[in-house]
Amino acid sequence: MGDFYASKDFRGWNKALERFRLQAKSEYRIRLEASIDVARLLLYHGLPFRGHGESEASTNQSYFLGFLRWHGDKHPDVEKVILEKAPQNDTLTCPIIQKDIVNACEKETLKVIIEDLNGDHFGILVDESKDISHNRTNGSCFEKEIYSLLSDHSLSPSKIRGQGYDGVSNMKGEINGLKTLIMKDSSSAYYSHCFAHQLQLTLVVIAKKHLEVEEFFDHVTNVLNVVGGSFKRRDLLRHHQAENLKQLLESGEAYTEQGLHQERGLQRPGDTRWGSHFKTLDNFLVIFSFIVHVFEVIEIEGSTPSDRNQAEYLLTKVKTILDVESVGHVK
Structure with missing residues (x-):
């Protein structure tokens, strides 16, 4: 009888x-x-x-968390099992999960495109960017990656009938540019400069007809080149930003939250990039006091008289143009 009840309890638990x-x-x-x-x-x-705030209590959440909460508000069955009501080790909202979903969407999108192509001729559009080490990729690297992608989807390079890139040398170079490398294998892969880049180049050329504009961006670019000219100077810039942020946090003038206080980089304006000049100036103004600090160090500790004189000259010119003599001493 005891075994019977034990068996009955076991079935109930199951x-x-x-x-x-x-x-x-x-x-x-x-x-x-x-x-x-x-x-x-x-x-x-x-x-x-x-976004700027990744925590669930943030008033400035990322789009992903914000839309997910909105989705839950519209669907009670969803709202009961997401975000703070989900097991904390199974919320399915972390960046890794987001990237996995994006990668899956990418594969499904590519699958539809390849099926729609159905073995016909096609064109390719490629853009490039520098990696975190500030080293640019080259034409042969792009060629290898493109051919690898085509191979993964059983596409032949001989079917390429058009190629479009921006105007940098590693893309359109006559000797080792991606355009030339592709055309060696497929002579019918005609090259066309990106039309959006052409519009941007036209805007830049017209703007630089004004000498003051051209001089201003020349000085800004030179400043960024000097500060970003060595790992030591870039590390000094990052260190000064980190120290300043630490002081603000300790004084209560800033608070911590995932996604806030992202490091500002030394992005140079690109003549073929929409909005790059604005982003360059935005970053430049935000980190200007830290740039001043780096130049002050170079003025004193520069390895050559030329470095020290250049730092003094450029800093004076930029302060004069921006009319921000006091910015270098304001947090």
Whole structure:
């Protein structure tokens, strides 16, 4: 009789565990589908996933968390199992999960494009950027990656009938540029300069007809070249930013939250990049006091008289042009 009751209790526990497992599986699927829906919406509209505030209590959340909460508000069955109501080790909202969803969307999109292509001729558009070490890629690297991608999808380079890039040398160079390397294998892969880049180049040329504008950007570019000319100077800039942020946090003038206080870099304006001049100036103004600090160090500790004189000259010119003599001493 004891064995009978023990067996009955065991079957009861099994049923309870199975119900719990099915419920957990259902809630997991709801959370996953909600995260996928939000990711697809952001991708469709070309919106960033992350923002200035990543915590759930933030009033300036990222688009991903903000839209996910909005999605839950509209669907009670979703709202009951997402964000703070989800198991904290299974929220399906971390950056790694977001990237996995994006990668899956990318593969499905490529699959549809390849099926629609159906073995026909095609064109390629490629853009380039510097990596974190500030080293640019070269034409042969791009060629290798392009051919690898084509091979993965059973596409032949001989089917390329058009190629479009920006105007930098590693793309359109006559000897080792990507354009030339591609045309060696497919002579019908005609090159066309990116039209948006042409418009930007026209705008830049017209703007620089004004000598004051050209002089201003020349000095800004020279300043960025000097500060970014060595790892030691870039490290000094980062260190000064970190020290300043530490002081602000200790004084209560700033607060910590994931996504806040991102490091500002030394982005140079690119004549073929929409908005790059604005971003350059925005970063330049924000970190100007730190740039001043680096130049003050160079003026004293520069390895050659030329370095010290250049630092003094450029700093004076930029302060005069911007009319911000006091910025270098303001946080």
